[in-house]
Every structure is written in structure tokens, then in C-alpha cells.
Amino acid sequence: MTLTPPDVVRSAYAQLVVTDLARARWFWVDMLGFHLQYEDDSLLCLRGTDELTHHSLVLRKGGTAALDHLSYRVRTSEDVDRAEAYFTALGRPVRRVAKGAGTPGVGDAVRVIDPLGFPVEFFHDIERAERLIQRYDLRRGAEIARLDHFNICTPDIPAAYAHYEALGFGCSETIEGDEHELYAAWMYRKQTVHDVAFTGGAGPRLHHVGVATHESHQVLRTADLFGSLRQEHHIERGPGRHGVSNAFYLYLRDPDGHRVEIYTSDYYTGDPDHETYRWNVHDDRRRDFWGNAVIESWYKEASPVLDLDGRPVPVTESVLDESAVQVGADGLGIVEPAKQGD
Numbered sequence: 147m148t149l150t151p152p153d154v155v156r157s158a159y160a161q162l163v164v165t166d167l168a169r170a171r172w173f174w175v176d177m178l179g180f181h182l183q184y185e186d187d188s189l190l191c192l193r194g195t196d197e198l199t200h201h202s203l204v205l206r207k208g209g210t211a212a213l214d215h216l217s218y219r220v221r222t223s224e225d226v227d228r229a230e231a232y233f234t235a236l237g238r239p240v241r242r243v244a245k246g247a248g249t250p251g252v253g254d255a256v257r258v259i260d261p262l263g264f265p266v267e268f269f270h271d272i273e274r275a276e277r278l279i280q281r282y283d284l285r286r287g288a289e290i291a292r293l294d295h296f297n298i299c300t301p302d303i304p305a306a307y308a309h310y311e312a313l314g315f316g317c318s319e320t321i322e323g324d325e326h327e328l329y330a331a332w333m334y335r336k337q338t339v340h341d342v343a344f345t346g347g348a349g350p351r352l353h354h355v356g357v358a359t360h361e362s363h364q365v366l367r368t369a370d371l372f373g374s375l376r377q378e379h380h381i382e383r384g385p386g387r388h389g390v391s392n393a394f395y396l397y398l399r400d401p402d403g404h405r406v407e408i409y410t411s412d413y414y415t416g417d418p419d420h421e422t423y424r425w426n427v428h429d430d431r432r433r434d435f436w437g438n439a440v441i442e443s444w445y446k447e448a449s450p451v452l453d454l455d456g457r458p459v460p461v462t463e464s465v466l467d468e469s470a471v472q473v474g475a476d477g478l479g480i481v482e483p484a485k486q487g488d
């Protein structure tokens with residue numbers, strides 16, 4: 147019996163657990179410029195200047211910083227049922243979350259632990275929000291426009307690729323070894339470079355949430371804002387130009403260590419015959435087009451994830467380690483990576 151996957155429209159929101167809601171509010175609202183759509187003493191629902199639905203980021207107060215769940219919007223409410231049937235047939239943990247019982251603003255949803263171990267929600271109905279696209283008077287800080295993508299750490303990149311390919315995601319770019327072993331992949335449903343990408347490493351862990359600005363000067367201004375306020379320790383990597391995606395980027399760590407990428411100017415991928423662009427792991431322009439090194443914490447550190455009952459999901463160590471490949475720009479380690487299956 148062929149399983150019909152849900153029709154995923156886009157990566158829609160990430161729900162993060164933060165230990166200090168006030169500090170998180172400062173980082174994500176005051177500094178990054180997310181708009182507050184909903185707030186109570188344990189939860190903030192945030193959205194970017196362009197976003198017309200209730201939120202694209204949810205911060206929930208809790209004891210340990212973690213990813214509560216990733217969430218994809220599906221095309222119809224029938225696709226929520228399809229998601230439930232699809233992951234049930236895969237033998238995965240599945241839980242229906244009725245409107246009002248889950249995240250504020252979100253309608254009937256299903257939450258699963260996917261084959262990679264990640265807590266993932268699929269929903270269709272979500273409250274619409276006031277159009278702020280041209281309220282320039284309300285813009286602040288980095289002036290974040292919208293959520294762009296999730297990047298997840300997983301030990302088996304080919305398995306991640308196969309799972310998302312089965313969900314109908316296209317592949318825009320990869321990083322591959324000389325024998326075409328897969329180190330990283332960028333996959334999409336919306337017509338840009340990615341909704342989700344995979345970084346090799348112990349997982350399941352959340353590597354980062356990618357949020358988009360309209361202009362590269364807003365990426366630069368973000369770095370200047372943190373520098374001006376003596377908060378430069380939140381800057382982890384960049385500003386720079388990516389090889390993969392061609393986007394201009396800056397990586398920050400929030401007060402709990404959650405990584406966020408400020409990202410702009412990637413490209414269109416919507417034609418049916420769009421071809422995957424493949425980078426070699428020895429090309430030191432792949433992650434920074436100007437050949438700047440990738441700081442080791444970027445490869446090694448990430449946020450733990452929770453199961454459907456809020457317990458941390460144990461991680462499995464990685465099969466391949468890109469940072470162990472001797473690449474001029476990275477300069478991390480000189481040991482050749484263990485070949486897959488060693």
C-alpha cells in the first residue's frame with residue numbers, strides 16, 4: 147500500500163524552550179525585531195515583519211533549553227490526517243493535538259517523533275495576523291522579515307535525505323565527499339533553497355533556525371547592534387557569504403545558546419526540473435564563499451530536542467565528521483573521516 151505523505155507547504159515555526167523568558171524577549175524581540183503576537187508569563191509567540199499568520203517562533207519558559215518541536219504548515223486540513231496516517235504507518239509515536247490544546251493560534255495539529263528522532267508538528271489552520279509588511283514605523287533591530295528554514299543535526303545524512311525526499315522535498319544543494327558520501331543537504335518545499343537542512347553530527351539536535359532579512363545591510367546592522375551594546379559574545383560566525391545557497395549570513399547564539407542564522411538573498415528553486423548543485427567537501431568555499439574558517443563550535447554545538455512528553459531525546463553520535471576533513475579554510479583536525487560503514 148503506497149503511503150500518501152502530507153502536502154507540506156513550508157517550514158512554519160519552531161517552538162524553543164528558554165530558561166529566562168525576559169532575556170529571551172530582549173534577544174528575539176528587542177534585538178532581532180520579531181513582533182510580539184501573543185504573550186503570557188510562560189510563552190511568547192513571535193513573527194517577522196512580513197508574516198501574516200500568528201507566529202513563526204514560539205518561546206516557552208522551561209527548566210532546560212531545548213527544541214520543543216519544529217512545525218510545518220500543510221496545504222489542507224486533510225493533510226493533517228494524512229500526516230497522522232503516514233507516521234502511524236511508519237510506526238512512529240504520533241499524537242493529535244486539538245485546536246486550543248497546543249500552541250496558541252494553531253488549529254488542529256498532529257505531532258510526531260519522526261524517523262530521525264525529531265519532534266515535528268504538522269498543521270493547516272492558524273490564526274491570521276495583522277499585515278505589518280509596510281509598518282516601517284514598527285520595525286526594530288535586525289528587522290527580521292520571516293522564518294526561512296530549520297537546520298538539524300543528525301548522524302545519518304543519507305537517512306535524513308531519504309525521509310524528506312519521501313515527504314516530497316526537493317534537494318537544492320549538497321556537500322559530498324570524493325566518493326559522493328553525503329555530508330550535508332539542503333531541501334525545500336517552498337521555492338527557495340531550503341525549508342530544512344542537515345548538518346552531520348550527534349543527533350537528533352537542533353543546529354539552528356534560519357530567519358530572513360530583506361537586505362544584507364540588515365545582517366551587517368545586526369552585528370553592529372550587538373557590538374554597540376557590548377553583547378558581541380552572542381555573535382558566533384560571520385557576517386559572510388555562503389557558498390551553499392549564496393546567502394549572506396550571520397550566526398548568533400541566544401541567551402540559552404540556541405543558534406539563529408540571520409540570512410538573506412538566496413535564490414529561486416521552483417522549476418520542476420531544478421537541478422541539485424553539488425559541492426565537494428574539500429572545496430573550502432562551500433560554507434564560506436570567501437574561504438573564511440568555520441568556527442569549531444558551529445560544527446559541534448547544538449540544542450537538544452524533547453519527545454512528545456517533554457523528555458530529552460538521547461542522541462546518537464555521527465557517522466561522518468565533516469569538521470575532521472582537512473580543509474584549508476576550516477583547518478580543524480587532520481584525521482581523515484571514518485568511512486561510512488567502518
Ligand SMILES: O=S(=O)(O)c1ccc(O)c(O)c1
Pocket residue numbers: 295297343356388389390391393407409432433434
Ligand atoms: O555554511 S553553508 O554554506 O553550508 C550554509 C548554507 C545555507 C545555510 O542556511 C546554512 O545554515 C549554512
Ligand SMILES: [Ca+2]
Pocket residue numbers: 378379380381382
Ligand atoms: Ca564571538
Ligand SMILES: [Fe+2]
Pocket residue numbers: 295297343354355356407409
Ligand atoms: Fe542556515
